[in-house]
Amino acid sequence: MPSASGPLVLARALRKTFGSFTAVDGIDFEVRPGEAFGFLGPNGAGKTSTMRMIACASPVTSGELRVFDRDPRTDASAIKARLGVVPQADNLDAELTVRENLLMYARYFDIPQRVARDRAEELLAFVQLAERRDSQVETLSGGMKRRLTIARALVNEPELILLDEPTTGLDPQARHLIWERLYRLKRQGTTLLLTTHYMDEAEQLCDRLLVMDKGRIVAEGSPRELIARYVTREVLEVRMTDEVRAANAGRLATLGTHLEHLPERLQFYADDGEQVLEQIHQMGLPVERALVRRATLEDVFLRLTGRTLID
Amino acid sequence: MPWPELLTMRRDEVPSLRRALRMVQRSLMVYRHSWMVIVSGFFEPLFYLLSVGVGLGGMVSDVGGISYTAFIAPGLLASSCMNGAVSDGFFNIWFKLHYQKTYDGILATPMRVSDVALGELLWALMRGSIYATTFLVLVAVMGEVWGPPVLLSPTALLAAPAAIIVAASFSAMALLLTTLVSRREQFDYVMGLLVMPMFLFSGIFFPVSQMPSALWWVFQLVPLYHAVELLRGLTTGHVAPVLLWHLTFLLLGGAAAFVAAMRRLDRTLIK
Ligand SMILES: Nc1ncnc2c1ncn2[C@@H]1O[C@H](COP(=O)(O)OP(=O)(O)OP(=O)(O)O)[C@@H](O)[C@H]1O
Numbered sequence: 001m002p003s004a005s006g007p008l009v010l011a012r013a014l015r016k017t018f019g020s021f022t023a024v025d026g027i028d029f030e031v032r033p034g035e036a037f038g039f040l041g042p043n044g045a046g047k048t049s050t051m052r053m054i055a056c057a058s059p060v061t062s063g064e065l066r067v068f069d070r071d072p073r074t075d076a077s078a079i080k081a082r083l084g085v086v087p088q089a090d091n092l093d094a095e096l097t098v099r100e101n102l103l104m105y106a107r108y109f110d111i112p113q114r115v116a117r118d119r120a121e122e123l124l125a126f127v128q129l130a131e132r133r134d135s136q137v138e139t140l141s142g143g144m145k146r147r148l149t150i151a152r153a154l155v156n157e158p159e160l161i162l163l164d165e166p167t168t169g170l171d172p173q174a175r176h177l178i179w180e181r182l183y184r185l186k187r188q189g190t191t192l193l194l195t196t197h198y199m200d201e202a203e204q205l206c207d208r209l210l211v212m213d214k215g216r217i218v219a220e221g222s223p224r225e226l227i228a229r230y231v232t233r234e235v236l237e238v239r240m241t242d243e244v245r246a247a248n249a250g251r252l253a254t255l256g257t258h259l260e261h262l263p264e265r266l267q268f269y270a271d272d273g274e275q276v277l278e279q280i281h282q283m284g285l286p287v288e289r290a291l292v293r294r295a296t297l298e299d300v301f302l303r304l305t306g307r308t309l310i311d
Numbered sequence: 312m313p314w315p316e317l318l319t320m321r322r323d324e325v326p327s328l329r330r331a332l333r334m335v336q337r338s339l340m341v342y343r344h345s346w347m348v349i350v351s352g353f354f355e356p357l358f359y360l361l362s363v364g365v366g367l368g369g370m371v372s373d374v375g376g377i378s379y380t381a382f383i384a385p386g387l388l389a390s391s392c393m394n395g396a397v398s399d400g401f402f403n404i405w406f407k408l409h410y411q412k413t414y415d416g417i418l419a420t421p422m423r424v425s426d427v428a429l430g431e432l433l434w435a436l437m438r439g440s441i442y443a444t445t446f447l448v449l450v451a452v453m454g455e456v457w458g459p460p461v462l463l464s465p466t467a468l469l470a471a472p473a474a475i476i477v478a479a480s481f482s483a484m485a486l487l488l489t490t491l492v493s494r495r496e497q498f499d500y501v502m503g504l505l506v507m508p509m510f511l512f513s514g515i516f517f518p519v520s521q522m523p524s525a526l527w528w529v530f531q532l533v534p535l536y537h538a539v540e541l542l543r544g545l546t547t548g549h550v551a552p553v554l555l556w557h558l559t560f561l562l563l564g565g566a567a568a569f570v571a572a573m574r575r576l577d578r579t580l581i582k
């Protein structure tokens with residue numbers, strides 16, 4: 001008997017291959033009830049492939065995957081009945097209106113028509129689309145479509161919601177609206193599993209993060225833990241000419257605890273950024289611009305994958 | 312994919328009628344906005360009948376003892392079943408599959424590929440049966456009022472259910488074709504090299520006995536030929552055991568096409 005607090009998703013040595021290409025290369029993780037769990041990783045890391053396997057939209061190549069303690073291979077309908085899915089690319093029903101999208105979706109879940117009508121109204125208000133209820137889907141803006149996709153994913157009152165880049169391409173206002181809505185769901189006890197390229201989103205919403213790169217897990221922990229574990233307290237960003245950088249590469253590398261060479265800047269990790277900047281000045285090197293700031297998740301990401309988040 | 316694998320259905324793939332009917336409900340919701348599309352489907356075989364049957368029929372003598380209008384009417388019924396299946400099953404479903412990603416959204420619910428496939432087939436079948444019945448009623452009335460009669464025997468009553476089988480069979484075949492097309496240009500090949508020749512050479516406008524007898528075997532493989540012969544046998548009262556062969560071909564061909572289409576859809580959607 002699975003206990004009520006057993007993991008909602010459990011993956012062991014989970015793999016996904018497309019022909020000879022390995023998209024997910026043996027990953028282990030658990031998603032616990034009530035938490036907000038985030039996948040981070042550069043383009044092609046395997047986040048969507050993993051989400052699709054959980055959503056029963058993609059067969060597992062090998063390893064173990066259990067969702068609600070059931071096997072997606074044999075129990076897909078039962079699993080999907082309890083899931084809400086917001087895919088990376090919207091796939092709303094283009095032949096139906098906004099409201100009809102919700103009504104029809106409810107019917108696929110066998111929700112009685114009367115209940116579906118009430119729920120559609122609630123959800124339209126929840127994502128602030130009530131005025132557009134009779135619009136054709138094509139006439140909505142990108143952000144509105146995204147909000148409708150989120151509303152649609154809530155129609156069956158799911159226990160677990162899969163959100164693949166829920167706010168990519170949205171304006172700041174729309175993003176904040178979605179964050180606020182997701183936060184409300186989380187407070188109501190809904191488990192969230194999301195992928196994102198935005199560090200502020202990960203920090204705002206996620207209790208636990210999993211960083212993927214090339215199909216593997218490279219780190220796991222809360223946003224705070226990851227910062228404490230992988231980067232120093234501060235980061236010094238310095239811009240200098242390529243010639244200066246090249247001529248002093250050896251000397252610069254001795255400063256701080258770690259140095260990252262980015263195309264347009266050098267990034268020194270140190271507990272005291274000002275001190276490193278002082279040392280650079282003492283070497284007599286011309287600095288075009290310098291900035292000391294607190295380390296963020298973005299820096300963790302850079303250290304772990306050697307890339308910035310939006311590749 | 313090897314054919315034997317294509318033609319076996321696992322127990323958990325057997326579609327559920329309740330879920331399939333959700334797809335029908337979806338289509339009804341969609342066509343609430345564009346009911347003219349449905350209505351326009353009535354006119355195609357009627358216009359053909361008026362132009363070719365009545366217009367050309369006045370210049371053509373009887374065919375095998377029956378009027379030309381009565382000869383081509385069942386053929387036009389069969390071809391309208393085919394065209395309905397092609398336009399609905401082929402174009403609409405292809406766009407939902409590849410462009411609009413409608414099915415990806417639907418499959419994130421408890422619906423399964425087999426439910427979706429059966430649902431789309433049921434809808435095509437419902438549409439086809441409404442067209443077929445209306446067509447038969449209209450030509451019966453036309454025959455009575457203007458003459459010459461088009462439905463020549465009480466067995467014409469059986470043409471309605473037979474037309475529904477024809478519609479179902481063509482819908483399944485169109486669904487299979489849809490899953491085989493990966494690029495838009497391929498529609499033109501299918502329309503130009505498959506659908507159009509079938510329309511012209513399946514015995515709708517002239518008896519296939521006009522064709523070289525060496526081609527007999529080829530005709531046995533052409534679905535529209537079987538459909539035309541079956542419906543014509545019933546509307547003209549030429550009921551013979553060979554009609555069972557035409558019926559069997561349509562039933563088995565349709566069933567095989569449906570299972571194969573389901574497997575291919577599964578490959579396309581769940582990857
Ligand atoms: N259907 C497919 N066929 C072949 N390769 C695929 C398929 N789907 C994904 N891949 C490959 O698998 C790898 C992982 O893709 P995936 O979509 O999971 O990445 P991701 O982490 O979601 O990236 P992004 O941040 O760009 O969304 C990529 O290299 C991609 O090209």
Ligand SMILES: [Mg+2]
Binds near residue numbers: 049
């Ligand atoms: Mg992705």
